[in-house]
Amino acid sequence: xxxxxxxxxxxGALALSSLAxxxxxxxxxxxxxxxxxxxxxxxxxxxxxxxxxxxxxxxRAAPLLVMALGLVPALRAGVFTIGSEGQFGVGALTAGxxxxxxxxxxxxxxxxxxxxxxxxxxxxxxxxxxxxxxxYLAIDEIxxxxxxxxxxxxxxxxxxxxxxxxxxQYLVQTSPLPEGTWLPTLFGTVANAGLVVLxxxxxxxxxxxxxxxxxxxxLFGAQPSLALAAGTHPRRVVLxxxxxxxxxxxxxxxxxxxxxxxxxxxxxxxxxGYLALALVILGEAKLLPTVAGAILFAALQNGSEFMQLxxxxxxxxxxxxxxxxxxxxxxxxxxxxxx
Amino acid sequence: xxxxxxxxxxxFATGLWASGVRLAVPTLLAALGDVFxxxxxxxxxxxxxxxxxxxxxxxxVASASGSAALGLCAGIAGGAALAAxxxxxxxxxxxxVVVVGFALVLLGQGLGNFLYAQTQDSLQTFDPLGELRFGPxxxxxxxxxxxxxxxxxxxxxxxxxxxxxxxxxxxxVGLEIDAAGSDEGAAIAxxxxxxxxxxxxVLAAGALSGLGGAAITVGAVGNFGHNIxxxxxxxxxxxxxxxRRRVWLTAAAAYGFGLLEAMQTRLQGIGGIPTELLPGxxxxxxxxxxxxxxxxxxxxxxxxxxxx
Numbered sequence: 001x002x003x004x005x006x007x008x009x010x011x012g013a014l015a016l017s018s019l020a021x022x023x024x025x026x027x028x029x030x031x032x033x034x035x036x037x038x039x040x041x042x043x044x045x046x047x048x049x050x051x052x053x054x055x056x057x058x059x060r061a062a063p064l065l066v067m068a069l070g071l072v073p074a075l076r077a078g079v080f081t082i083g084s085e086g087q088f089g090v091g092a093l094t095a096g097x098x099x100x101x102x103x104x105x106x107x108x109x110x111x112x113x114x115x116x117x118x119x120x121x122x123x124x125x126x127x128x129x130x131x132x133x134x135x136y137l138a139i140d141e142i143x144x145x146x147x148x149x150x151x152x153x154x155x156x157x158x159x160x161x162x163x164x165x166x167x168x169q170y171l172v173q174t175s176p177l178p179e180g181t182w183l184p185t186l187f188g189t190v191a192n193a194g195l196v197v198l199x200x201x202x203x204x205x206x207x208x209x210x211x212x213x214x215x216x217x218x219l220f221g222a223q224p225s226l227a228l229a230a231g232t233h234p235r236r237v238v239l240x241x242x243x244x245x246x247x248x249x250x251x252x253x254x255x256x257x258x259x260x261x262x263x264x265x266x267x268x269x270x271x272x273g274y275l276a277l278a279l280v281i282l283g284e285a286k287l288l289p290t291v292a293g294a295i296l297f298a299a300l301q302n303g304s305e306f307m308q309l310x311x312x313x314x315x316x317x318x319x320x321x322x323x324x325x326x327x328x329x330x331x332x333x334x335x336x337x338x339x
Numbered sequence: 340x341x342x343x344x345x346x347x348x349x350x351f352a353t354g355l356w357a358s359g360v361r362l363a364v365p366t367l368l369a370a371l372g373d374v375f376x377x378x379x380x381x382x383x384x385x386x387x388x389x390x391x392x393x394x395x396x397x398x399x400v401a402s403a404s405g406s407a408a409l410g411l412c413a414g415i416a417g418g419a420a421l422a423a424x425x426x427x428x429x430x431x432x433x434x435x436v437v438v439v440g441f442a443l444v445l446l447g448q449g450l451g452n453f454l455y456a457q458t459q460d461s462l463q464t465f466d467p468l469g470e471l472r473f474g475p476x477x478x479x480x481x482x483x484x485x486x487x488x489x490x491x492x493x494x495x496x497x498x499x500x501x502x503x504x505x506x507x508x509x510x511x512v513g514l515e516i517d518a519a520g521s522d523e524g525a526a527i528a529x530x531x532x533x534x535x536x537x538x539x540x541v542l543a544a545g546a547l548s549g550l551g552g553a554a555i556t557v558g559a560v561g562n563f564g565h566n567i568x569x570x571x572x573x574x575x576x577x578x579x580x581x582x583r584r585r586v587w588l589t590a591a592a593a594y595g596f597g598l599l600e601a602m603q604t605r606l607q608g609i610g611g612i613p614t615e616l617l618p619g620x621x622x623x624x625x626x627x628x629x630x631x632x633x634x635x636x637x638x639x640x641x642x643x644x645x646x647x
Contacts, residue, residue: 032457082437137633142382142437143580144629147622150573154619161615271445278438314456319449323388326442327424330434 010282010289017328018296021321028320034313042313046306047299053306055191059260061298062195063088063252067276068283068290069201070248073208074241075285078221081242083130083145084249085273086152087123091250092257093156094122096174096264097164099181099257108180115181116254123250124243126152131242135235141242153269160266172266183259192259197251205287217241249273275322282329297322355601357484363597364496364558365390365551365568369575370589371496371503372418372547377584378507379540380520384440385425386548387572388447393418393549395451398556398563402462410557411492411550418549419542421447426538448566455563467561468492492558497590499547504586516540548572570618577621581628596621 026036046053067084074081098118103111130144157172166175183192208214220227220237228234252272257264275297283289304318369386376383396417401410421443428439455462468490477488507513518526519536526533551571556563574596582588603617 028453032454034457080437133630133633137630139629139633144626146573147577147625150570150577150622151619151626154616158613158615162613274441274444278441281435281438314453316449316452316456319445320453321449323442323444323446323449326438326445327428327434330428330432330438330442 010284010286011292013329014282014289014293014296014325017325020328021324024324025317025321028317029313034311039307039311039313039317042307042310043300043303045303046310047303051187052190053302055187057295057299057302058191058195060301061295062198062259063255064272064276064279064298065291065294066197066201066252066255067249067273068280068294069198069205069287070245070251071277071280072205072285072287072290073214073217074245075280076214076221077217077237077241078224079134079141079238079241081127081130081141081145081245082274082277083127083141083148084245084252084276085269085271086145086149087126087246087249088253088256088273089152089156089269090126091119091123091253092261092268093159093164093253093264094250095119095254096177096257099177100174103178103181108178111178111181112183112258115258116251119250119254120247121250123253124247127242127246127249128239131239131246134242135238141238149273156264156268157266160264164264166263174264176263177258181258182262183255194255194259197255201248202287202291209287249276252276278326282326296325354484355605356481356598357488358604359598359601360485360489360493360594361559361597362600363594364493365554366571366575366578366596367496367590367593368499368551368554369548369572370578370593371499371586372544372551373575373579374503374507374584374586374589375516375540375547376544377579378520379516379537380523381429381537381541382436382440383425383541383544384437384576385421385443385447385572386544386575387568387570388443388445389418389421389545389548390552390555390568390572391447391451391566392421393552394556394567395454395552395563396549397553399454399458399462401553401557402465405465407468407557411553414549414553414557415546416549418545418547418552420545422542422545422548425545426541430534430537430541444572451563451567452565455565459563462563464562468558490558492554496554500586500590507586512536512539548575551575574618574621577625581621581625583628592621 022040026040029036029039047057048054067088071081071084095115095118099111099115102114106114126148127145130139130141130148133139133144134141160174161172164174166173169175183194185192186195216227216230216232217237219230220232220234224234227237253268256268261268276294279293279297280290283293300318300321301315304315304321307313307317308315369390372389373383373386393414397410397414400413401407404410424446425439425443428434428442429436470488470490471494472488476486477484507516515526515531515536518529518531519533519540523533526536552568555567555571560567575593578592578596579589582592599617599620603614606612606614606617
């Protein structure tokens with residue numbers, strides 16, 4: 001009974017789902033002849049076992065979190081955009097190209113904000129097309145945003161293999177960003193200053209949630225007719241919530257290239273966009289559960305990669321874990337537009 | 340001009356059409372599955388995961404047993420098993436279909452890739468299905484290799500297209516599927532168990548997607564590889580949307596995509612043709628079709644308003 005009560009809170013459900021996924025994962029380890037105890041110990045060490053591991057985890061969690069938080073207004077308004085993945089890639093691209101273009105002409109410290117803005121603008125633009133299609137032509141945003149993700153993938157592939165490919169690069173990528181334009185690292189670890197985006201976003205969202213605009217957005221998601229009667233413009237809500245989601249995804253792309261990759265690779269797509277959406281839906285568009293979920297998933301990813309390096313067990317294990325957690329959590333949400 | 344010339348030469352090469360038909364098979368099978376699911380009203384983003392599980396279970400069983408037929412059956416079973424999870428999560432428990440579908444992509448890719456990485460030392464590769472040859476027919480220029488010199492699965496896929504079409508169009512089950520998808524309330528009023536119909540449609544989608552995955556590993560390659568389905572499950576969703584859920588149009592779209600894939604490999608390295616963009620074409624076509632359809636039905640208020 002205590003268990004049932006625990007499962008009713010989002011955080012409790014996340015904890016229980018993770019435990020159940022870990023138990024299933026242990027069975028999978030046994031099935032392929034891996035000792036589950038040492039595998040999990042290795043995942044734990046790689047995820048949170050040291051200062052360096054925590055810093056690595058923060059590098060993964062930051063883009064995921066920025067994207068997830070950016071989707072909160074859209075999901076509260078009942079707008080179902082699954083386009084973060086493409087917006088992330090386009091944001092990374094515009095941020096990287098902007099940094100490379102302006103770096104010779106201005107001080108390095110100024111390049112960083114310019115790249116951030118360019119990333120936000122790129123992601124926002126990529127989101128606005130499906131938003132306009134939804135707002136003015138009533139075209140379902142699920143399919144259009146999915147299509148835009150794949151168009152972005154192939155567009156980057158082409159651009160980075162052709163016109164935007166760095167000279168003499170072996171991989172499909174731009175030239176590396178100049179060292180001065182990288183995000184400065186913190187505390188002598190790999191963690192970087194890009195993390196300041198997170199408190200800003202959290203405070204902004206908390207204020208938004210308590211503002212009249214925030215109430216109207218939620219009302220629009222829950223009871224469109226009532227929101228209309230209260231003077232909400234549906235087109236405006238769709239456009240601005242999707243634009244915010246796109247800009248946040250673009251900023252996440254910038255975090256990835258300025259803080260981690262230090263060049264734009266065609267392989268920049270990591271499925272973070274889809275993960276972020278799933279996390280916000282399961283966190284019921286509330287801030288704390290979303291943050292907790294993103295950190296958990298980032299830690300798992302990091303830990304699994306450490307396990308691959310130290311034990312030689314495939315890091316693809318993490319996707320099994322994440323899939324199971326999402327499945328177990330999804331039972332809590334009824335209906336398609338439930339947020 | 341040279342690019343255009345090379346392009347034209349490529350399009351009229353016999354081998355291109357034959358490999359186009361061959362490459363279309365996995366996507367066609369998955370897309371046929373997705374038709375069931377979409378018609379019953381379940382957006383099935385999990386197709387890619389079901390293909391991956393089918394690809395791996397098909398490969399593993401074919402490799403261990405030495406029988407391609409057993410492998411294909413295992414592929415069907417693997418895809419259906421993952422679909423059973425979707426049926427439970429999205430239909431019975433009414434979980435969010437986008438989350439459940441995406442979770443199944445993660446789970447299917449994770450399982451396939453993880454199990455392969457952990458077992459590849461003990462699993463042997465094998466020869467994929469051989470081509471059937473219909474005597475002199477297979478020597479007809481142009482048409483012969485494309486139509487009469489394919490492996491058995493290519494003909495199975497065509498047969499299944501006919502079966503799916505007949506089931507959806509002429510049987511009670513087909514009517515119930517359409518009823519469940521187009522008007523849930525009316526279907527319930529007529530005594531259709533919408534839940535059961537949807538669950539069955541999702542299972543059928545999983546079985547066909549699993550076969551599609553196995554068509555890659557058992558039918559074409561004789562091996563498995565990291566993310567071997569390479570997004571074909573998502574392409575299947577795009578093709579079904581493009582064909583507006585109709586069976587024959589879906590099949591035509593799948594062959595079109597197969598041709599596109601065949602062209603991409605052939606045109607690589609020929610100057611001036613951005614082959615990287617070719618796989619994006621189905622998605623651009625989907626967008627164009629959606630916009631075109633929206634214009635045809637006239638400009639309307641946003642959906643959230645319309646639904647009141």
